[in-house]
Amino acid sequence: MEDYAALLTDHTVLRASAVAFTTSRPASVAARIAKLPEHITTVFLIGLNAAQSAAVQSITTAAGGRLVISETDALTATVAAAAVTALRTxxxxxxxxxxxxxxxxxxxxxxxxxxxxxxxxxxxxxxxxxxxxxxxxxxxxxxxxxxxxxxxxxxxxxxxxxxVPADTYHLAALALPGLLSALCGHGATQVTVDALAAAARALALITPVDRALPDVRDHRLDPAVAQHISKVLDGPTGRLPYTRP
CATH class of the missing domain: 3.40.50 (Rossmann fold)
Structure with a gap:
């Protein structure tokens, strides 16, 4: 949890802080999110499995609450990028x-x-x-x-x-800062398939030919992901095909 908070603090303009939950029940987690201070507009959810995270997101969205991004979302974008790179290879x-x-x-x-x-x-x-x-x-x-x-x-x-290794932090961390920055910057209320696909394409496009994924130290990483997602969020003309320049 602290690793993700440090990542977001270092790689985005957002102020991140860790909040521990004592339950994995989606309804309870969603209720706790609803009670967070009003200035907290986005939540990054870790420690729950995919089904639990999706349930929290669904409950929060239905209540008109905050944007909830899960660790599964970030992992999905990165794994998709690795698959695109493998197809290209x-x-x-x-x-x-x-x-x-x-x-x-x-x-x-x-x-x-x-x-x-x-x-x-x-x-x-x-x-x-x-x-x-x-x-x-x-x-x-x-x-x-x-x-x-x-x-x-x-x-x-x-x-x-x-x-995918048992510890998915290093994979999810590649997509997360750019994903979160773009969604927050556009006032998004949900994480869509189009946004995750845009993040995956961005990661694949900047991956060197001899690697499966970009280096975490690549200075293009966060802005590339954010820019690709922003183009999708700005309208249908921003949807980019699966190609490499």
Missing amino acids: TKIPPRHGRLALLGADRAPHLKAVLLECGAADVTTWHGNEFNGHTIRKMLVDHDIVVDLTSQDSVWAVSKRVVS
Whole structure:
């Protein structure tokens, strides 16, 4: 929690402070958010799973409350960027990539974001255990496998697999400052698929050809993400295709 607060303080003009919750029940968390001081207009939510975070966001939005951005949102944008980069590395043209998504329930918007970023097809797989036959079939039938189940050891073809570690901070941190800055700057009340896809495209565009994601020290990181999202929020003409300049 303190890491994220320091990240936002260092990389945005926003003043960030950590508030601990003693429950993971969405209704209770949403009620606590509603009671925060009026000058707090945005909440970044960590420590809840994807379903719990989505429930908090839904309750808060329905009540006309603050913008709630979850750790899952930031992670979704970064993982989508890594998948776009992997497709590019394997020289799959836009609108032709076939992706398998494992553990889709851990990032409910990821499939839609991947499609918005240029994937032709995304097949979702549920569960945490996959045998050798299933893994081989995934690799035969798909160009890229996106694994959200943190089981790195089962993959031998790493260039065709985007895997997520158990500690997702360093992935989420790549997208978060720019995502939060753009949404707050435009007075957004919800995190949309278009905004997450814009963040993913921005990350992919500034990723060097020999990397899966941009370096956290890249000075273009935060402004690129914020600018791409701002173009989407400003209107349909700002939607950018899955290309690399």
